[in-house]
Amino acid sequence: xxxxxxxxxxxxxxxxxxxxxxxxxxxxxxxxxxxxxxxxxxxxxxxxxxxxxxxxxxxxxxxxxxxxxxxxxxxxxxxxxxxxxxxxxxxxxxxxxxxxxxxxxxxxxxxxxxxxxxxxxxxxxxxxxxxxxxxxxxxxxxxxxxxxxxxxxxxxxxxxxxxxxxxxxxxxxxxxxxxxxxxxxxxxxxxxxxxxxxxxxxxxxxxxxxxxxxxxxxxxxxxxxxxxxxxxxxxxxxxxxxxxxxxxxxxxxxxxxxxxxxxxxxxxxxxxxxxxxxxxxxxxxxxxxxxxxxxxxxxxxxxxxxxxxxxxxx
Amino acid sequence: xxxxxxxxxxxxxxxxxxxxxxxxxxxxxxxxxxxxxxxxxxxxxxxxxxxxxxxxxxxxxxxxxxxxxxxxxxxxxxxxxxxxxxxxxxxxxxxxxxxxxxxxxxxxxxxxxxxxxxxxxxxxxxxxxxxxxxxxxxxxxxxxxxxxxxxxxxxxxxxxxxxxxxxxxxxxxxxxxxxxxxxxxxxxxxxxxxxxxxxxxxxxxxxxxxxxxxxxxxxxxxxxxxxxxxxxxxxxxxxxxxxxxxxxxxxxxxxxxxxxxxxxxxxxxxxxxxxxxxxxxxxxxxxxxxxxxxxxxxxxxxxxxxxxxxxxxxxxxxxxxxxxxxxxxxxxxxxxxxxxxxxxxxxxxxxxxxxxxxxxxxxxxxxxxxxxxxxxxxxxxxxxxxxxxxxxxxxxxxxxxxxxxxxxxxxxxxxxxxxxxxxxxxxxxxxxxxxxxxxxxxxxxxxxxxxxxxxxxxxxxxxxxxxxxxxxxxxxxxxxxxxxxxxxxxxxxxxxxxxxxxxxxxxxxxxxxxxxxxxxxxxxxxxxxxxxxxxxxxxxxxxxxxxxxxxxxxxxxxxxxxxxxxxxxxxxxxxxxxxxxxxxxx
Numbered sequence: 001x002x003x004x005x006x007x008x009x010x011x012x013x014x015x016x017x018x019x020x021x022x023x024x025x026x027x028x029x030x031x032x033x034x035x036x037x038x039x040x041x042x043x044x045x046x047x048x049x050x051x052x053x054x055x056x057x058x059x060x061x062x063x064x065x066x067x068x069x070x071x072x073x074x075x076x077x078x079x080x081x082x083x084x085x086x087x088x089x090x091x092x093x094x095x096x097x098x099x100x101x102x103x104x105x106x107x108x109x110x111x112x113x114x115x116x117x118x119x120x121x122x123x124x125x126x127x128x129x130x131x132x133x134x135x136x137x138x139x140x141x142x143x144x145x146x147x148x149x150x151x152x153x154x155x156x157x158x159x160x161x162x163x164x165x166x167x168x169x170x171x172x173x174x175x176x177x178x179x180x181x182x183x184x185x186x187x188x189x190x191x192x193x194x195x196x197x198x199x200x201x202x203x204x205x206x207x208x209x210x211x212x213x214x215x216x217x218x219x220x221x222x223x224x225x226x227x228x229x230x231x232x233x234x235x236x237x238x239x240x241x242x243x244x245x246x247x248x249x250x251x252x253x254x255x256x257x258x259x260x261x262x263x264x265x266x267x268x269x270x271x272x273x274x275x276x277x278x279x280x281x282x283x284x285x286x287x288x289x290x291x292x293x294x295x296x297x298x299x300x301x302x303x304x305x306x307x308x309x310x311x312x313x314x
Numbered sequence: 315x316x317x318x319x320x321x322x323x324x325x326x327x328x329x330x331x332x333x334x335x336x337x338x339x340x341x342x343x344x345x346x347x348x349x350x351x352x353x354x355x356x357x358x359x360x361x362x363x364x365x366x367x368x369x370x371x372x373x374x375x376x377x378x379x380x381x382x383x384x385x386x387x388x389x390x391x392x393x394x395x396x397x398x399x400x401x402x403x404x405x406x407x408x409x410x411x412x413x414x415x416x417x418x419x420x421x422x423x424x425x426x427x428x429x430x431x432x433x434x435x436x437x438x439x440x441x442x443x444x445x446x447x448x449x450x451x452x453x454x455x456x457x458x459x460x461x462x463x464x465x466x467x468x469x470x471x472x473x474x475x476x477x478x479x480x481x482x483x484x485x486x487x488x489x490x491x492x493x494x495x496x497x498x499x500x501x502x503x504x505x506x507x508x509x510x511x512x513x514x515x516x517x518x519x520x521x522x523x524x525x526x527x528x529x530x531x532x533x534x535x536x537x538x539x540x541x542x543x544x545x546x547x548x549x550x551x552x553x554x555x556x557x558x559x560x561x562x563x564x565x566x567x568x569x570x571x572x573x574x575x576x577x578x579x580x581x582x583x584x585x586x587x588x589x590x591x592x593x594x595x596x597x598x599x600x601x602x603x604x605x606x607x608x609x610x611x612x613x614x615x616x617x618x619x620x621x622x623x624x625x626x627x628x629x630x631x632x633x634x635x636x637x638x639x640x641x642x643x644x645x646x647x648x649x650x651x652x653x654x655x656x657x658x659x660x661x662x663x664x665x666x667x668x669x670x671x672x673x674x675x676x677x678x679x680x681x682x683x684x685x686x687x688x689x690x691x692x693x694x695x696x697x698x699x700x701x702x703x704x705x706x707x708x709x710x711x712x713x714x715x716x717x718x719x720x721x722x723x724x725x726x727x728x729x730x731x732x733x734x735x736x737x738x739x740x741x742x743x744x745x746x747x748x749x750x751x752x753x754x755x756x757x758x759x760x761x762x763x764x765x766x767x768x769x770x771x772x773x774x775x776x777x778x779x780x781x782x783x784x785x786x787x788x789x790x791x792x793x794x795x796x797x798x799x800x801x802x803x804x805x806x807x808x809x810x811x812x813x814x815x816x817x818x819x820x821x822x823x824x825x826x827x828x829x830x831x832x833x834x835x836x837x838x839x840x841x842x843x844x845x846x847x848x849x850x851x852x853x854x855x856x857x858x859x860x861x862x863x864x865x866x867x868x869x870x871x872x873x874x875x876x877x878x879x880x881x882x883x884x885x886x887x888x889x890x891x892x893x894x895x896x897x898x899x900x
Contacts, residue, residue: 027748029665029748031661031664031665034665034668035598058664058668058669059597059600059601059668059669059670060600060601060604061598061601061668062601090598090737090741091665091741091744091745092665164729164731164758164760165729165758165760252734252761252762256758256759256760257740257743257744257759257761258747258759270577271576271577271596271598271599271737272577272580272581272599272602273580273596273598273599273601273602274598276602277601277602
């Protein structure tokens with residue numbers, strides 16, 4: 001659980017601090033640096049510096065370093081020429097800045113959706129597990145129906161039912177709602193199974209016999225047994241929602257073009273020429289990979305603890 | 315496997331994937347062909363592979379207007395005269411010559427002697443008369459009918475003998491016999507029963523046996539595999555010969571592979587699976603293609619300036635704005651003029667087309683040499699002027715944000731829909747958005763699938779659109795659907811019962827007079843007047859016309875690219891393969 005909290009803390013910090021670390025605005029364009037390659041850092045007695053690029057052939061998008069000049073880091077000494085540490089995209093925007101700005105939208109959405117999914121799934125699952133009967137059947141069947149729906153089609157249909165243009169808070173709300181709607185059944189089913197098993201434990205029966213309310217039994221005795229499971233699910237949901245945002249934004253159903261997110265930034269790299277001649281535009285994909293990696297590394301022990309031995313050895 | 319040990323594996327896989335995309339395309343290089351071979355005279359033989367973005371809905375040109383059906387018809391059928399896509403001039407085709415009456419209403423065409431259909435049946439003027447009857451048969455509802463009418467009245471045809479066709483125009487028409495380029499001649503002996511039986515509209519569907527589809531084009535369909543390819547073989551009865559007397563087409567066959575994605579097209583060209591693609595290169599692919607050219611994997615040719623610049627327009631249907639609080643300013647000429655002043659067209663060309671474009675101020679690009687007017691009034695890039703015009707409309711910044719508001723507090727904001735997946739439109743829309751924001755006007759961008767966008771355009775369900783309008787003929791009289799207020803391609807306010815504005819009424823009159831005039835100088839003068847009215851009211855805005863580059867594989871010879879689609883296959887009968895490559899088949 002502690003590792004899950006560390007993970008959430010790291011991601012929140014990234015989402016909050018990302019834009020603050022960006023050297024340029026997410027839509028600041030440098031017209032003479034379309035698809036400019038990354039400018040490597042040099043160091044000498046004067047500290048870190050880069051060598052500015054000049055355009056050689058605009059159509060072929062070839063650049064050459066201008067050794068007569070040097071530029072400091074964009075955070076310390078604003079240079080007359082752009083300093084593009086991770087290169088520029090097809091509109092001449094700094095890839096590093098867009099990746100950092102994009103962290104806020106992508107991670108923020110993933111965290112909100114994960115929290116919502118865990119909350120809704122845990123509440124419905126534990127309610128079904130404790131109550132049994134009709135409530136249990138309704139919750140589980142509703143979850144089954146949602147789990148067999150083709151996710152992309154559902155998202156397309158839900159998004160298409162809304163107006164073409166939505167204010168940004170609405171976009172976040174709609175996407176998070178869609179993610180929660182499609183994500184809660186798996187959580188609910190897992191929590192339900194744990195609650196059902198836990199409810200037969202002696203300490204739970206004793207608490208009930210002593211007159212504990214249903215809410216107290218659930219929050220004090222049953223849900224704590226789900227901590228490990230929920231931590232594992234956090235490890236799965238965060239990267240899943242990061243990738244889902246990227247996919248939806250990539251196909252035009254997520255954040256609008258003007259909002260920097262990893263998905264909208266990746267849509268810039270959607271052509272074979274961009275992938276082969278400007279691979280630095282895939283930097284948001286690398287950021288996503290790192291999030292998935294960090295999430296897995298941090299939560300791997302929890303996952304191992306909550307994986308059946310047979311499955312682990314297999 | 316221990317779970318921890320999977321992370322290095324994942325990392326290796328991801329790095330490997332990036333590496334694959336980066337380098338993979340370089341591993342499938344086709345054999346290099348000696349560039350010196352390009353000086354050789356074209357020879358017969360070989361099968362060429364080209365791409366096709368989507369499948370034909372029908373093989374019957376009378377009822378299908380989609381591009382694959384048009385291309386299919388171009389390859390398998392023929393017309394009486396054709397417009398040369400390289401020169402834009404009319405040239406004899408099935409008709410070897412013609413004479414016109416002094417009033418240009420009656421054109422008498424003489425058909426070539428000894429022509430036969432691809433199944434060996436002789437061709438005659440009766441086939442031409444049959445085709446006219448089919449086009450204007452109300453049961454067929456032919457999509458070609460309106461293109462063979464003048465002012466709503468159809469052309470009529472008479473066939474006094476087997477080699478003579480007399481076409482009579484109901485009214486004077488400036489382009490004259492050029493109109494017949496729209497008419498694909500069909501075989502009476504194959505389709506007469508369908509026309510008589512009322513099944514012409516469903517004849518020659520995509521499930522028809524290839525042997526049943528006969529024509530007078532350079533190729534015949536030999537196989538259609540849905541979702542995969544269309545395979546064509548040489549038409550053994552094709553009539554054309556080259557200067558050396560060699561029977562055309564040079565190619566033994568042609569394969570159209572269905573490749574829906576332009577990235578896949580480029581990879582196909584790179585790997586040698588394709589010899590040519592259906593469209594010009596995107597600006598962002600120029601660098602990749604140039605590298606491939608240096609490696610001998612393809613050849614690039616600059617064709618000229620596009621006749622189809624991207625176009626931005628507002629919905630000018632009065633009904634849409636009747637209750638909209640923005641009507642007072644968004645619906646005005648002044649607002650559009652202000653936006654026009656806000657665009658730096660040089661920067662636009664540099665950003666969107668990487669410099670391979672010419673700034674454009676009107677609907678006719680410099681690529682259209684006959685009809686382009688270099689002295690068209692221009693809206694210079696001037697943000698101060700733009701702001702002054704917006705202020706005239708009562709728009710001012712009345713709060714803390716970056717955008718203007720009118721006196722009622724309504725923000726200067728509108729929604730632009732544009733094609734999704736078209737990189738020049740996507741980049742162009744971003745540049746426009748930034749440019750407009752610099753003068754305080756907000757624009758929300760919504761990318762849509764082409765089909766959805768067209769549906770919205772036809773239904774009038776949009777505020778503004780940015781898309782690509784495809785020109786089929788450089789002559790404005792052949793594009794009256796665009797210019798006339800009643801036209802189905804009058805994009806800002808389609809198919810009006812009566813002109814909605816005085817300036818559209820004026821433009822209707824001018825374009826009708828222009829179409830009816832037969833004196834070329836008079837037609838040019840009248841069309842300049844049309845462009846002046848257009849420029850005064852700006853129903854649509856243009857920013858840059860790209861220079862077009864086409865790429866062909868190293869096996870291809872003797873191509874004559876044009877600026878209009880299909881840039882290369884319009885002259886498929888003279889395409890050839892390098893002698894060594896012709897021995898191999900696709």
